[in-house]
Amino acid sequence: MSVLITFDLDNTLWDVAPVIMRAEYAMESWFEERFPGFSHQHSTLAREALRNNILSTKPELAYNLTAVRLAVYKLALKQFGLPSEEADSVAGAALAHFCEWRQKVDLYPHVVDVLEVLRQDYALAVITNGNADVFHPYVGLGQYFDFAIRADEVGVAKPDPSVFMIAARNAGVDISELIHIGDHPTDDVFGSSNAGAKSVWFNRHGAQRWSDDWGGRSHAEIHSLLELPTVIQSLLP
The missing domain is CATH 3.40.50.1000 (HAD superfamily/HAD-like)
Structure with a gap:
């Protein structure tokens, strides 16, 4: 058999809790180094609110945590003032950085x-x-x-x-x-x-x-x- x-x-x-916590801290530093003031405007709590808003309009993304995170980064960066094309590019780089930290278990x-x-x-x-x-x-x-x-x-x-x-x-x-x-x-x-x-x-x-x-x-x-x-x-x- x-x-x-x-x-x-x-x-x-x-x-998983300490893994995500470390990754979120790493992301705050990543964003702050490149866009001073971003982490203050878009704290973890604020990004969670964006996540909930995204899922309320696109519930089909609920199974895809990676896509949801990418969408949150894109929206947060646009709200911070980046043009759409730049926000999309930076969000992709940010996601790659997060995923690298996500593996440090x-x-x-x-x-x-x-x-x-x-x-x-x-x-x-x-x-x-x-x-x-x-x-x-x-x-x-x-x-x-x-x-x-x-x-x-x-x-x-x-x-x-x-x-x-x-x-x-x-x-x-x-x-x-x-x-x-x-x-x-x-x-x-x-x-x-x-x-x-x-x-x-x-x-x-x-x-x-x-x-x-x-x-x-x-x-x-x-x-x-x-x-x-x-x-x-x-x-x-």
Whole structure:
């Protein structure tokens, strides 16, 4: 039996909050060096308001965090006074700078050890709604994964079942042969289970209690990534 193990990234292989915080600080400095006063006029809070306005008029962008950020930068730069063509060009450069910082993650303990073990017996892949690039040198995990499905690249996001179907199809396995690991009760657990795959809820340190409002339970729950090899084996026929 062929088995595909897919992983969420943010808050499954690393804590995303400090990554985004560092990246936002880096962007404030980037903008301020080039356009003094920009960061004061367009603080993180102000850019969040722009983001909400953009999504209210273009809800179809909700799955594409990269496109939304680019649109925010363009609008903010135009409001700051840059001509449209220059604003578009600068926004593209700003996005590239952000994406570089976005990859500077600090892996949770045991991530590499567990992937080393799993890679011996299973095909591994990524399914993420974020814009982290698992093959980027800063992340340093590309050698363990066969491919990555990113919402901003395929135009569909978890918990939509089709994103899991895409992963299964890429690996040449039936959806019933896919086991997805992630921290999010809806995007990861409900999404993969609803698609017909098996789900493993990564409830780090057992810090959360399952809420009935989240829907059906996962096929398994782990509190440490070290539990994964044994749990995956238990889910196989």
